Amino acid sequence: MVRDNDNMSLLTCMTTPSRLQRIxxxxxxxFFRKISAQxxxxxxxxxxxxxxxxxxxxWNDITMYYSNEGxxxxxxxxxxxxxxxxxxxxxxxxEPSAVFxxxxxxxxxxxxxxxxxxxxxxxxxxxxxxxxxxxxDPYTLGGGDTVLRHLGFLLSIAPCLSAFTLDRAHRQWQKWxxxxxxxxxxxxxxxxxxxxxxxxxxxxxxxxxxKSLGDMWWSGTAAVxxxxxxxxxxxPLWFMDYLSPFAVFMNFFTLFVHIGWVSLLIxxxxxxxxxxxxxxxxxxxxxxxLGAVFHGSILIIMDAxxxxxxxxxxxxxxxxxxxxxxxxxxxxxxxxxxxQAQGDTHITVLYDGRCGFCKRSTFWLTLCDHLHRLKFxxxxxxxxxxxxxxxxxxxxxxxxxxxxVPSSLQKLQTYSGFDAFRELAAHLPPFWILLPFLYVPGIAxxxxxxxxxxxxxxxxxSSSP
Amino acid sequence: xLIMVFVLWHILAVGVYAIxxxxxxxxxxxxxxxxxxxxxxxxxxxxxxxxxxxxSPDPLRRVTKYIIEIxxxxxxxxxxxxxxxxIPWWRHATYFKFLGSLLExxxxxxxxxxxxxxxxxxxxxxxxxxxxxxxxxxxxxPKHETVVPVEWWRHFQPxxxxxxxxxxxxxxxxx
Numbered sequence: 001m002v003r004d005n006d007n008m009s010l011l012t013c014m015t016t017p018s019r020l021q022r023i024x025x026x027x028x029x030x031f032f033r034k035i036s037a038q039x040x041x042x043x044x045x046x047x048x049x050x051x052x053x054x055x056x057x058x059w060n061d062i063t064m065y066y067s068n069e070g071x072x073x074x075x076x077x078x079x080x081x082x083x084x085x086x087x088x089x090x091x092x093x094x095e096p097s098a099v100f101x102x103x104x105x106x107x108x109x110x111x112x113x114x115x116x117x118x119x120x121x122x123x124x125x126x127x128x129x130x131x132x133x134x135x136x137d138p139y140t141l142g143g144g145d146t147v148l149r150h151l152g153f154l155l156s157i158a159p160c161l162s163a164f165t166l167d168r169a170h171r172q173w174q175k176w177x178x179x180x181x182x183x184x185x186x187x188x189x190x191x192x193x194x195x196x197x198x199x200x201x202x203x204x205x206x207x208x209x210x211k212s213l214g215d216m217w218w219s220g221t222a223a224v225x226x227x228x229x230x231x232x233x234x235x236p237l238w239f240m241d242y243l244s245p246f247a248v249f250m251n252f253f254t255l256f257v258h259i260g261w262v263s264l265l266i267x268x269x270x271x272x273x274x275x276x277x278x279x280x281x282x283x284x285x286x287x288x289x290l291g292a293v294f295h296g297s298i299l300i301i302m303d304a305x306x307x308x309x310x311x312x313x314x315x316x317x318x319x320x321x322x323x324x325x326x327x328x329x330x331x332x333x334x335x336x337x338x339x340q341a342q343g344d345t346h347i348t349v350l351y352d353g354r355c356g357f358c359k360r361s362t363f364w365l366t367l368c369d370h371l372h373r374l375k376f377x378x379x380x381x382x383x384x385x386x387x388x389x390x391x392x393x394x395x396x397x398x399x400x401x402x403x404x405v406p407s408s409l410q411k412l413q414t415y416s417g418f419d420a421f422r423e424l425a426a427h428l429p430p431f432w433i434l435l436p437f438l439y440v441p442g443i444a445x446x447x448x449x450x451x452x453x454x455x456x457x458x459x460x461x462s463s464s465p
Numbered sequence: 466x467l468i469m470v471f472v473l474w475h476i477l478a479v480g481v482y483a484i485x486x487x488x489x490x491x492x493x494x495x496x497x498x499x500x501x502x503x504x505x506x507x508x509x510x511x512x513x514x515x516x517x518x519x520x521s522p523d524p525l526r527r528v529t530k531y532i533i534e535i536x537x538x539x540x541x542x543x544x545x546x547x548x549x550x551x552i553p554w555w556r557h558a559t560y561f562k563f564l565g566s567l568l569e570x571x572x573x574x575x576x577x578x579x580x581x582x583x584x585x586x587x588x589x590x591x592x593x594x595x596x597x598x599x600x601x602x603x604x605x606x607p608k609h610e611t612v613v614p615v616e617w618w619r620h621f622q623p624x625x626x627x628x629x630x631x632x633x634x635x636x637x638x639x640x
Contacts, residue, residue, distance in 0.1 A: 057555040085509035131512040139566040143519045206483040206517035214522025226524040230549040244615040305558035
């Protein structure tokens with residue numbers, strides 16, 4: 001006869017994982033837990049644009065650096081680098097015109113990778129071409145080029161590259177047309193992210209190790225020496241003298257950032273018993289921000305090639321879903337707090353539901369609406385139109401896009417045409433880079449003319465009531 | 466399973482290869498000896514080679530100006546000077562990295578320095594047979610054991626030194 005506590009024991013055995021199962025589950029989660037692929041999407045864009053810009057700057061020097069009519073012909077590369085375990089297309093492609101053609105192909109594939117056109121193929125091809133140029137002439141390479149090679153390798157093997165791509169935007173459009181909704185955020189296994197984190201820790205760890213082999217960094221005299229080397233600084237030496245009082249701080253801040261990144265090797269569960277001595281938030285996020293300050297400062301003060309931008313591209317790859325949510329909440333907190341009393345905190349975009357161009361425009365606005373602030377109303381729907389904009393007639397709405405913005409003063413402000421576009425740009429993160437230009441004096445009248453010209457072409461017999 | 470093995474392999478390979486070449490402690494020597502030959506082919510073929518010695522162990526303190534001189538009718542004059550500020554900013558970092566590596570004199574690289582000088586002959590349309598040479602004009606930023614006042618940097622006047630490098634003659638046909 002089976003007793004109740006026997007049943008309980010049997011049930012407990014069946015439902016409680018054994019220690020081995022827990023270990024296996026932990027290992028599986030360590031390598032294959034799903035994370036947002038958006039971080040790697042941003043990294044791909046940053047990587048491709050950085051490589052593109054710095055290679056573009058070499059336009060006049062390509063044949064000098066990489067062809068047989070340059071300073072180092074291919075039969076002399078043995079004088080400057082290894083000959084074994086070395087792959088480069090430029091070993092056999094040596095004629096200046098052929099080398100330049102390959103260079104143009106590299107620029108083209110980098111641009112396609114940045115935009116997300118045939119993303120996987122263009123990313124892999126641009127990585128192979130980048131490797132080929134780097135291996136052909138290592139004398140042109142700095143730390144940033146090494147980082148770009150590592151990021152290119154990780155992007156080439158990452159299981160999902162579809163975030164922020166035009167490839168995906170096409171699939172998004174198909175879904176949006178059918179259902180009015182977007183595809184879910186793409187996800188991927190965490191293992192490429194772990195490789196990226198390890199690579200960044202190695203960069204800072206190895207660099208810290210190297211610095212420990214000298215004595216200037218630990219005596220606080222390294223930064224001021226670097227600030228007075230004319231080859232490495234962007235500004236005249238007399239200007240660098242004004243930064244010299246801060247050099248000791250910069251010196252030890254550099255070491256602090258290095259140590260901080262190495263400390264990411266310490267798992268959270270080891271630091272939990274010491275709450276007084278540990279950072280209470282995410283250490284990864286803390287050192288991402290400090291690293292951004294560090295590399296941003298280097299970008300402004302020093303001429304270190306592509307290093308700063310390449311590192312910041314790598315940082316983007318480490319962003320997780322919770323980071324995007326945190327940034328979204330930070331931007332939205334103020335917005336929602338000041339507007340909650342009005343009930344609806346969304347910006348209403350009134351569009352022509354009968355116009356194909358307008359529907360495509362609302363799709364692109366939806367894609368760019370990362371802060372989730374927009375609400376779309378088809379003004380041909382009389383009830384919705386009256387709720388959203390009772391004071392604007394259909395004829396006015398038909399002439400230009402209108403938006404209704406709840407202001408912090410509990411009023412509703414209405415914008416139309418170019419002014420509506422300019423107001424929307426402030427709420428759509430991909431447009432923030434355009435924002436300063438939209439407010440340059442003189443731009444508004446030009447913008448209104450262009451908008452009116454486009455709107456006039458939009459009105460067709462099918463879109464009129 | 467294959468992915469897990471690859472990830473662990475890559476982590477090991479990158480970690481081992483990145484150990485500073487100047488580190489001579491027991492751990493570094495043992496790691497390089499044990500794993501170095503195994504990871505090296507993978508790291509080199511995948512172009513993942515790396516040594517993170519930017520401004521390390523100590524920042525570079527030698528500031529070099531490269532002067533190219535030619536001798537015409539028994540008189541020596543400067544053809545061009547390659548120094549910070551003489552190259553457009555968008556080419557600056559890569560060009561000086563290239564120059565710094567190329568022109569740091571080493572007997573193995575004599576042929577490359579000669580090619581570089583011949584390229585200058587073509588660029589400036591110097592007559593064939595003209596003698597051309599590379600001159601290194603440099604100073605060393607002093608190394609201090611402790612932090613010195615800002616005023617010291619404001620009044621710092623470098624001690625310039627000159628070293629005469631490779632000499633060759635301009636060829637009749639371009640490089």
